[in-house]
Amino acid sequence: MERFIQEGRIFWRKTGMPRLKIYADEMPGVPLQDVWTDIYPVTAGARERLGYPTQKPLALLERIINASSNPGDVVLDPFCGCGTAVHAAEKLGRKWIGIDITYLAIGLIRSRMQSAFPGIEIKEDGDPKDYASAQRLAAIRPTQFEYWAVLKLGAQPTGGKGPDLDGVLPFIEFGDRAKRAVISVKGTKTVSPVMLRELRGAMNGEKPIGILITLVDPTSGMKTQAAAAGFYESSGKKYPRVQILTVRDIQKGKRPEMPPQRSPFAQAPLEREEARTKRLL
Ligand SMILES: C[S@@+](CC[C@H](N)C(=O)[O-])C[C@H]1O[C@@H](n2cnc3c(N)ncnc32)[C@H](O)[C@@H]1O
Numbered sequence: 001m002e003r004f005i006q007e008g009r010i011f012w013r014k015t016g017m018p019r020l021k022i023y024a025d026e027m028p029g030v031p032l033q034d035v036w037t038d039i040y041p042v043t044a045g046a047r048e049r050l051g052y053p054t055q056k057p058l059a060l061l062e063r064i065i066n067a068s069s070n071p072g073d074v075v076l077d078p079f080c081g082c083g084t085a086v087h088a089a090e091k092l093g094r095k096w097i098g099i100d101i102t103y104l105a106i107g108l109i110r111s112r113m114q115s116a117f118p119g120i121e122i123k124e125d126g127d128p129k130d131y132a133s134a135q136r137l138a139a140i141r142p143t144q145f146e147y148w149a150v151l152k153l154g155a156q157p158t159g160g161k162g163p164d165l166d167g168v169l170p171f172i173e174f175g176d177r178a179k180r181a182v183i184s185v186k187g188t189k190t191v192s193p194v195m196l197r198e199l200r201g202a203m204n205g206e207k208p209i210g211i212l213i214t215l216v217d218p219t220s221g222m223k224t225q226a227a228a229a230g231f232y233e234s235s236g237k238k239y240p241r242v243q244i245l246t247v248r249d250i251q252k253g254k255r256p257e258m259p260p261q262r263s264p265f266a267q268a269p270l271e272r273e274e275a276r277t278k279r280l281l
Contacts, residue, residue, distance in 0.1 A: 032067070039063070050266045052082030052108060061088035069094055083109035090117055091271055103127070103144055107151035111265040118270070134247045138187030138215050146185040149213045152250050155183055156264030165202050169211070171259045173234060181209035181258060191218055196225050196242065203241070208232045210242045211256050218244045234259040 004010050004020060011019045039060045042049050048058055061084045065075055071093040077085035080098035082105060089096035090113065100106060106124065113120050127148060128134035138145040143160070150157045150167030157167050167183035184199045191214045199210040209232055212218075218226075222244060229242035239257045 036060070036063075047269055050082050050108060050112060050268065052105070055082050056084045058084055058088055058091075061085045062092060065089055065092055065094060080109065081105055083112055087112060087116060087268065090120070103147035103151055104157060107147070107157075108265060110151075111154075111263055112268040115263070115267040116269065116271045129251070131248055131251065134251065135215060142187055145187045145215075149185045149187075149247065149250065150183055153183065153211070153213075153245075153255060154261065154263070155181075165199065168207075168264060169256070169258065170262045170264050171209075171234075172262055173259065177206065178262075179259075180207050181211055181256065182207045183211045183213065185213045187215045189216060191216055191222065193219070193222055193225055196222055196244075199242065200229065208241060209239060209256070209258065212242070212244045213247065213250065214244060215247050217246055 001010075001018075009021045011021055013019060039057055042055045042057050046057075049055065065085070065088050069075060072095070074095045074097065075085060075089035076097045076099075077083075078099045080086055080100050083098055086096045086098040086109065098109060100109075106127070110122060110124075113122060128137050134145070134148075137148060146160065146166045147157045153167070153169060155167040155169035158165065160166050165182055165184040167185070169181040169183060171179055171181065173179045182199065182202045184195065184202070186195055195212060195214075199212050203210045210229075212226075226240070226242040226244050229240070231238040232241050233239075237259070239259065243256050245254060245256060
């Protein structure tokens with residue numbers, strides 16, 4: 001009792017009864033079992049939901065990473081989907097490498113990480129950095145080529161289904177309803193004016209801008225047709241209604257002329273500043 005008093009471990013109640021203070025880290029506790037029922041799946045209304053069909057809860061990956069690595073270690077997720085493991089790794093101060101076979105996952109991770117950790121720099125390997133690699137991707141995996149081109153513009157791929165062609169890029173129209181640009185990607189070796197007609201067919205009042213991405217240079221006839229579509233005016237500025245961008249243009253960093261854009265992806269909640277500060281200490 002005297003030792004406990006000396007150690008400051010006795011708490012005296014108002015009644016005069018002594019109570020012993022026992023700290024949580026001195027308790028043996030119960031080891032974590034191999035069935036975890038206290039972390040819930042990502043439900044339809046969950047704040048962290050991004051829309052990727054196989055998304056796992058961040059809390060689950062945080063527990064796994066906390067239990068199996070130390071700050072500064074490298075976490076590798078070779079099937080990283082929408083990047084829950086890499087998000088948890090970044091949050092917990094680990095280095096990380098994420099691999100996925102689809103550009104859809106890579107685009108979503110880029111958007112997720114940038115919204116959760118503003119200013120984060122992510123190095124991407126394996127995407128077509130030169131024209132020959134883009135040609136190769138278009139030839140062997142046409143759908144992935146379309147995803148890659150659409151995601152390069154920060155747009156959302158629509159998988160070539162429905163009237164939106166290959167992608168949409170929402171933009172902000174003050175005092176008006178949300179509008180979007182529609183994107184069509186052509187990875188073929190030749191291009192024709194029919195492609196422009198198809199694009200124009202998908203445009204309307206809510207989709208007033210159309211972007212055609214081509215692997216090869218458009219013909220002069222196509223350029224004339226695009227120019228003839230005129231301009232869309234927004235907040236006193238004029239934007240060409242129909243824009244043709246080649247893959248070479250995109251690889252050089254050229255982007256469509258658009259009113260201010262809104263991310264087409266669901267945004268990951270911002271990681272709290274104190275969590276980031278703790279990681280840096
Ligand atoms: C179950 S999901 C991963 C889900 C992830 N844990 C999350 O929270 O989003 C599996 C992923 O593996 C990817 N995948 C399938 N085959 C692959 C391969 N050969 N190489 C790399 N990734 C692949 C799929 O595209 C998919 O995104």
